[in-house]
Amino acid sequence: MSDNAQLLAEQRRALILDEVRRRGGVRVNELTRQLNVSDMTIRRDLDALARAGSVEKVHGGAVRIEAARTHEPGFEAKSSLELSAKEAIAREAARLVAPGAAIALSGGTTTYALARELTHVDRLTVVTNSVRVSDVFEQAQRAGGPAATVVLTGGVRTPSDALVGPVADRAIRSLRFDLLFLGTHGISPEAGLSTPNLAEAETDRAFIASARRTVLVADHTKWGTVGLSTFADLSEVGIWVTDSGLPAADAETARELIGEVLLA
Structure with a gap:
């Protein structure tokens, strides 16, 4: 890197850090517009600031260290990201589902996108703790799509529209399913899968315990993010379906810990 390029990077990161301290957090898409640089440039800047211990990465951006592990965006805020x-x-994850399968979908915006892809699959049994996911299948059936049996767990609603708590946990632990499609707040080689919500962490543990195989569905921005509560080691994941934005080195690290990583 040239001296000029290094200076520009340092200037950008100083500006980003100032914004984080002033506002409490920043989003990647806002910074790309403000600083007139690419998405990947901003992500590299945030990675550098996170390695220096100046900020903590969260989904779609970064926040002050003290706020990071308990920061949970709502469903609408997350749905517009990536x-x-x-x-x-x-689309890639839907290829893993055969007609007649018994599957589970956790709450989240990526599992919500997957639910829309799965409305074309015949005779599914779907266990979910997401009202949004349940609504997708109900609306598809009203429109004449294939019938699916949907089991909605019940429970207490989180900001991300997942149902969690003892009611949800008991319902999930009483069931068994072939595949679990699991979203997550953060993915880390050291911390595993994590979430800012303690009750959601326990419900996700129940999902994993009841699944024959766990498929993680999460975009590349989740890599390196750590929430308050770890709910699974990466070794408990059978497949991670992510996008091509995941750097090659990170994909290789993930494969060593997970086994199978599919880049959509």
Whole structure:
């Protein structure tokens, strides 16, 4: 890197850090517009700031260190992030589902995208703790699509529109399914899968315990993000379906820990 390029990077990162300290957090798409650089440039800047311990990466951006592990965006806020990546992941993950399968979908915007892809598959039994996912299948059936048996767990609603807590956990632990399609707030080689919501972490553990195989569906921005509560080691994941934005070195690290990584 040239001296000029290094200076520009340092200037950008100083500006980003100032924004984080002033506002409490920043989003990648906002920074690309403000600084007139690419998405990947901003992500590299955030990676550098995170390695230096100056910020903590969260989905779609970064926040102050003290706020990071408990920051949970709502469903609407998350649904607009990495939209094309989520749709590509959903198409790839849907290929793993055969007609007549018993599957589970956790709450989240990527599993919501997957649900829309699965409305064309016959005779599915779907266990979910997401009202949004349940609505997708109900609306598809009203429009004349294939009938699916949907089991909605019940529970207490989170900001990301997942149903969690003891009611959800008991319902999930009483069932068994072939495949679990699981979203996550963060993915880390050290911390595994994590979420800012303690109750959601326990419900996700129940999902994993009841699944014959777990398929993680999460875009590349989740890599390196750590929430308050770890709910699974990466070794508990059978397949990670992500998008092509994941750097090659990170994909190789993930394969060593997970085994199979599919890039949509």
